[in-house]
Amino acid sequence: MSLLSVQNLDKRFGGLHAVKDVSLDVQKGDILGILGPNGAGKTTLYNLLTGFIKPDNGEVLLEGQSLLGLPPHKVVGLGVARTFQLCRPFVGLSVLENVMVGSLGPRVPAVDLTKRARHLLAQVGLAGKEDSPAELLSYGDQRRLEIARALATEPRLLLLDEPFAGLGSGEIAALSELIRDLHKNQGLTILLIEHKLREFMQLVSHVVAIDFGQVIATGSPSEIVKNPKVIEAYIGRQDADHAA
Ligand SMILES: Nc1ncnc2c1ncn2[C@@H]1O[C@H](COP(=O)(O)OP(=O)(O)OP(=O)(O)O)[C@@H](O)[C@H]1O
Ligand SMILES: [Mg+2]
Numbered sequence: 001m002s003l004l005s006v007q008n009l010d011k012r013f014g015g016l017h018a019v020k021d022v023s024l025d026v027q028k029g030d031i032l033g034i035l036g037p038n039g040a041g042k043t044t045l046y047n048l049l050t051g052f053i054k055p056d057n058g059e060v061l062l063e064g065q066s067l068l069g070l071p072p073h074k075v076v077g078l079g080v081a082r083t084f085q086l087c088r089p090f091v092g093l094s095v096l097e098n099v100m101v102g103s104l105g106p107r108v109p110a111v112d113l114t115k116r117a118r119h120l121l122a123q124v125g126l127a128g129k130e131d132s133p134a135e136l137l138s139y140g141d142q143r144r145l146e147i148a149r150a151l152a153t154e155p156r157l158l159l160l161d162e163p164f165a166g167l168g169s170g171e172i173a174a175l176s177e178l179i180r181d182l183h184k185n186q187g188l189t190i191l192l193i194e195h196k197l198r199e200f201m202q203l204v205s206h207v208v209a210i211d212f213g214q215v216i217a218t219g220s221p222s223e224i225v226k227n228p229k230v231i232e233a234y235i236g237r238q239d240a241d242h243a244a
Contacts, residue, residue, distance in 0.1 A: 001064055003028045003189055004080075004157060009048055009058035011041075011213075018044045019055070020213040026157065031183050031190045033204030035224065037234050041213040042193045043085055046159050050082050051075040062157070077106045081155035085162050085193075087142040089134035089149075095121065096130040098145055102152030120148045124178060140171045147178070157189045158182070164196045172199055179203055201225065209234065 004026040011019040019041045026032050034042050047053045049060055051072040060067045067075055081102075090098050099117035108116075121130055124144040129137065134145060143163055150158055160179070164172045176199050182188045194200040201207075201221040209217040209224060211233035217224060224230055 002026060002061075003030075003063060004049070005059075005061040005064075006045075006049065007059040007061070009045070009060065010056045011044055011048055011053065012056055018213050019048060022058070022210070022213070022215055024208050024215065024218070026189060026191065028156075028189055029183075029187065030206060031179075031192060031204045033200055033207040033221070034191060034193045034210060035200070035207050035230070035234060036210035040210045040233075042210060043161055044213075045210070046082055046161055046191075046193070049075075050080060050159065073105070076153050076155075079107060079154070079156035080159065081150035081153045081157070082159035083143075083146040083150050083161055083163060085165065087139070087146055089137070089142055089145055091133075091135045093134055094130065095126060095132050095134050095137065095145060098134045099148045099152045102149040105153050107154040108152070117148075117152060120151050121145075123151075124148045125174060140167050143167065143175070147175075151182070155188065157191070159191045159193075161193045162195060163192075164194055164199060172196060176203060 002025040006022060006024045009019055009022045022045060036042050048055050051067065051070050062078055062080060090101060096117050099120055100113050103113045103116060118130060121127060124147050126141060126144050126148065129141065137145060163175055167175065179190065180203065183190055192200065192204055204221055207219060207221055207224040208215055209230045216229045216233055217227045
């Protein structure tokens with residue numbers, strides 16, 4: 001059975017058909033990439049999977065259990081965590097406290113929460129910044145904090161929304177290594193949305209390409225970069241920044 005099965009998912013915002021009959025399966029141990037131009041519906045898809053918005057149609061199953069109708073915290077409680085395209089630290093809390101809040105869910109035993117949070121911060125490269133107010137972190141560090149906070153919920157499935165956005169090349173390389181480590185050594189199943197194509201293609205095992213809310217291609221990274229529909233929809237239309 002797939003870890004996550006998305007079936008015929010549909011979402012309209014008024015006249016805009018943002019997600020159109022999207023089906024995909026995520027197997028345990030995958031790093032599945034979601035590729036698509038700006039406005040294709042990628043973040044909307046995450047919002048549908050994690051209970052932030054409700055679909056008009058379709059089904060989302062986590063190991064056979066429907067996630068539809070569950071609020072975000074219940075989805076997290078079942079082992080699906082996400083990061084946000086725009087960082088959302090809890091303002092007024094320290095970096096350490098931000099991660100500890102993530103540990104308050106049902107999946108985490110309420111022992112050694114501080115120690116655990118420190119360990120996660122070290123893992124994402126934020127050791128020494130535990131006491132800083134979260135909102136004072138640099139943009140790159142806020143992205144790391146997002147990941148630490150998601151990991152604190154003990155996810156089985158981690159949804160990353162453009163984790164490399166706004167980062168320099170050294171930071172991207174370090175974060176790529178972290179994602180690889182979470183997958184290989186910690187057995188995490190990952191969904192990755194990212195416009196930085198070189199790093200994206202090196203990380204993912206399969207790709208689902210979306211355009212105008214619809215799946216236009218699926219395949220291995222090497223198949224996807226050669227797919228004419230993907231070249232037309234994505235690579236052909238990207239601005240220089242995203243193609244970099
Ligand atoms: N809550 C909403 N209300 C109305 N329209 C929305 C809402 N959320 C998203 N949209 C629209 O749905 C479309 C898909 O948006 P979405 O954010 O999912 O794109 P995306 O693929 O994540 O793009 P990007 O790569 O720029 O992040 C866009 O046209 C967007 O303006
Ligand atoms: Mg988006």
